[in-house]
Amino acid sequence: xxxxxxxxxxxxxxxxxxxxxxxxxxxxxxxxxxxxxxxxxxxxxxxxxxxxxxxxxxxxxxxxxxxxxxxxxxxxxxxxxxxxxxxxxxxxxxxxxxxxxxxxxxxxxxxxxxxxxxxxxxxxxxxxxxxxxxxxxxxxxxxxxxxxxxxxxxxxxxxxxxxxxxxxxxxxxxxxxxxxxxxxxxxxxxxxxxxxxxxxxxxxxxxxxxxxxxxxxxxxxxxxxxxxxxxxxxxxxxxxxxxxxxxxxxxxxxxxxxxxxxxxxxxxxxxxxxxxxxxxxxxxxxxxxxxxxxxxxxxxxxxxxxxxxxxxxxxxxxxxxxxxxxxxxxxxxxxxxxxxxxxxxxxxxxxxxxxxxxxxxxxxxxxxxxxxxxxxxxxxxxxxxxxxxxxxxxxxxxxxxxxxxxxxxxxxxxxxxxxxxxxxxxxxxxxxxxxxxxxxxxxxxxxxxxxxxxxxxxxxxxxxxxxxxxxxxxxxxxxxxxxxxxxxxxxxxxxxxxxxxxxxxxxxxxxxxxxxxxxxxxxxxxxxxxxxxxxxxxxxxxxxxxxxxxxxxxxxxxxxxxxxxxxx
Amino acid sequence: xxxxxxxxxxxxxxxxxxxxxxxxxxxxxxxxxxxxxxxxxxxxxxxxxxxxxxxxxxxxxxxxxxxxxxxxxxxxxxxxxxxxxxxxxxxxxx
Numbered sequence: 001x002x003x004x005x006x007x008x009x010x011x012x013x014x015x016x017x018x019x020x021x022x023x024x025x026x027x028x029x030x031x032x033x034x035x036x037x038x039x040x041x042x043x044x045x046x047x048x049x050x051x052x053x054x055x056x057x058x059x060x061x062x063x064x065x066x067x068x069x070x071x072x073x074x075x076x077x078x079x080x081x082x083x084x085x086x087x088x089x090x091x092x093x094x095x096x097x098x099x100x101x102x103x104x105x106x107x108x109x110x111x112x113x114x115x116x117x118x119x120x121x122x123x124x125x126x127x128x129x130x131x132x133x134x135x136x137x138x139x140x141x142x143x144x145x146x147x148x149x150x151x152x153x154x155x156x157x158x159x160x161x162x163x164x165x166x167x168x169x170x171x172x173x174x175x176x177x178x179x180x181x182x183x184x185x186x187x188x189x190x191x192x193x194x195x196x197x198x199x200x201x202x203x204x205x206x207x208x209x210x211x212x213x214x215x216x217x218x219x220x221x222x223x224x225x226x227x228x229x230x231x232x233x234x235x236x237x238x239x240x241x242x243x244x245x246x247x248x249x250x251x252x253x254x255x256x257x258x259x260x261x262x263x264x265x266x267x268x269x270x271x272x273x274x275x276x277x278x279x280x281x282x283x284x285x286x287x288x289x290x291x292x293x294x295x296x297x298x299x300x301x302x303x304x305x306x307x308x309x310x311x312x313x314x315x316x317x318x319x320x321x322x323x324x325x326x327x328x329x330x331x332x333x334x335x336x337x338x339x340x341x342x343x344x345x346x347x348x349x350x351x352x353x354x355x356x357x358x359x360x361x362x363x364x365x366x367x368x369x370x371x372x373x374x375x376x377x378x379x380x381x382x383x384x385x386x387x388x389x390x391x392x393x394x395x396x397x398x399x400x401x402x403x404x405x406x407x408x409x410x411x412x413x414x415x416x417x418x419x420x421x422x423x424x425x426x427x428x429x430x431x432x433x434x435x436x437x438x439x440x441x442x443x444x445x446x447x448x449x450x451x452x453x454x455x456x457x458x459x460x461x462x463x464x465x466x467x468x469x470x471x472x473x474x475x476x477x478x479x480x481x482x483x484x485x486x487x488x489x490x491x492x493x494x495x496x497x498x499x500x501x502x503x504x505x506x507x508x509x510x511x512x513x514x515x516x517x518x519x520x521x522x523x524x525x526x527x528x529x530x531x532x533x534x535x536x537x538x539x540x541x542x543x544x545x546x547x548x549x550x551x552x553x554x555x556x557x558x559x560x561x562x563x564x565x566x567x568x
Numbered sequence: 569x570x571x572x573x574x575x576x577x578x579x580x581x582x583x584x585x586x587x588x589x590x591x592x593x594x595x596x597x598x599x600x601x602x603x604x605x606x607x608x609x610x611x612x613x614x615x616x617x618x619x620x621x622x623x624x625x626x627x628x629x630x631x632x633x634x635x636x637x638x639x640x641x642x643x644x645x646x647x648x649x650x651x652x653x654x655x656x657x658x659x660x661x662x
Contacts, residue, residue: 059614088641091616119641167613200626200636200643315645319633327647328634417647418634419611424643 004077009056120187133160227292324404337368355413367400376504527557
């Protein structure tokens with residue numbers, strides 16, 4: 001049996017999915033977290049049911065790609081769990097009635113039940129059940145309240161056989177139902193209301209946004225650096241280095257296996273950034289240098305997501321993004337891109353038009369460095385002084401704006417304006433924040449580690465085969481002539497196609513000046529997307545647009561790198 | 569006297585009908601019409617904003633940025649151009 005979780009955006013479907021199936025997926029407090037469907041399983045007595053989490057939709061007439069996914073899925077299910085937000089009965093029930101017209105058995109999870117009390121909302125559940133003709137179970141998906149009752153009553157799901165009606169008649173019916181089941185009482189002003197008032201005020205909101213962004217950056221760096229200096233670096237230096245040195249001796253301090261496993265010794269010592277062995281650099285980059293920043297970034301992001309801050313940031317950034325052919329909600333994929341470009345490009349599905357999705361995906365791949373890349377840039381370029389790191393970020397930001405302005409004019413199609421629901425602030429549920437962090441961190445390890453190991457292995461093999469000398473001589477006019485970098489830098493740029501973090505690591509042995517480091521990091525960030533991003537770009541945009549986006553990236557990277565070479 | 573009264577009513581009536589973009593923050597009213605293409609009306613309707621719906625404007629952003637408003641429990645943000653197409657009959661503060 002296939003059971004679908006359907007409902008309006010941001011009503012807690014994903015959190016409920018995790019509760020029902022034990023399969024963890026990302027849930028947040030903003031509409032549009034889920035852009036594709038996820039499957040999980042639930043034991044119902046003797047039968048195992050397949051549960052499918054579907055992107056939220058306001059109606060069965062889709063307006064974005066994510067909503068299209070939802071509507072297409074509906075035909076597939078045998079039973080629908082309609083998740084509705086108890087604090088927003090009227091709008092949610094409108095979709096419920098549309099679902100009931102589909103002649104499929106339905107059961108209702110009246111979610112966010114805990115929130116109704118704070119908001120002075122009283123709902124007569126028995127009456128609602130009677131009026132709708134299907135089971136209604138109050139639930140709180142983030143705490144798990146009511147989930148057992150919901151599962152127990154799934155067999156009672158039924159189809160009341162409503163006939164298809166017009167929107168006007170349906171709304172009239174919604175009004176009729178709501179009047180009978182809901183009573184409102186006065187609710188007290190809480191810290192949430194105060195914070196909501198401040199962030200909805202144009203000036204107050206802007207100040208709050210600047211504070212929030214600075215606080216986030218500061219916290220990410222503080223936590224990331226903290227993990228590096230108190231946990232990962234001591235672990236590598238005190239435990240791992242002595243072991244590797246013993247192995248190095250055992251392998252005779254040189255030779256093919258030594259070079260592949262441990263790499264080159266620098267002054268008789270292992271240098272984790274430069275040795276380039278599978279057990280040295282290939283482990284240190286993902287685990288020692290990048291992982292701490294992945295943890296700190298995703299922890300901060302999870303909190304911002306669950307508080308419900310991102311949609312407010314969307315409102316504040318709408319004016320800028322509007323000029324780039326996007327609208328404010330494009331800030332959400334953009335922010336996700338600072339973690340990893342892959343989910344960010346997937347998240348562009350929340351945008352309505354093809355033009356917007358193309359611009360957003362291209363801008364993310366050009367101007368938004370992922371956490372792995374940033375960690376390495378901060379580590380390597382930061383050694384020369386933070387002003388150089390600022391130059392890299394400044395160049396990326398300027399290119400992001402300029403390319404967006406150009407694309408807005410050049411790309412055909414239309415760009416609808418922002419139209420979005422702003423969820424109430426919520427206190428981040430720690431269980432959700434923790435589960436989400438674990439999901440993202442383990443995802444990074446699973447996806448990044450094999451590619452990093454592979455990249456380092458390939459580099460070693462290519463070095464032995466002298467392939468790089470050939471490529472370096474071939475590209476020397478561009479690399480040295482235009483960008484002012486030593487011709488060997490091409491190796492790092494090529495490796496950037498596999499992993500950007502390894503690529504930055506490969507700049508370390510080249511002995512670049514601060515200026516050259518700025519240029520090479522910027523070009524690396526802007527040029528070719530990494531292979532994972534490349535694949536997802538092709539899937540989301542189609543091959544033709546993916547190639548277009550890639551051409552834009554290459555052209556922009558060379559132009560900006562060349563300019564930096566002239567100006568700096 | 570009645571004539572003046574009627575005139576006054578007519579003038580105020582005119583002033584009471586405003587696009588959401590021009591409404592002052594903090595005022596409430598009733599959605600009378602959603603002008604222009606069917607697409608916007610349909611999207612808004614799905615989100616619960618339709619003729620007869622009572623809404624309260626919360627704020628507008630600088631530089632013709634988005635407008636935020638509340639309809640019952642829901643807070644929504646809408647682009648300036650779209651907000652211009654939502655005609656609201658604004659309550660006169662007592």
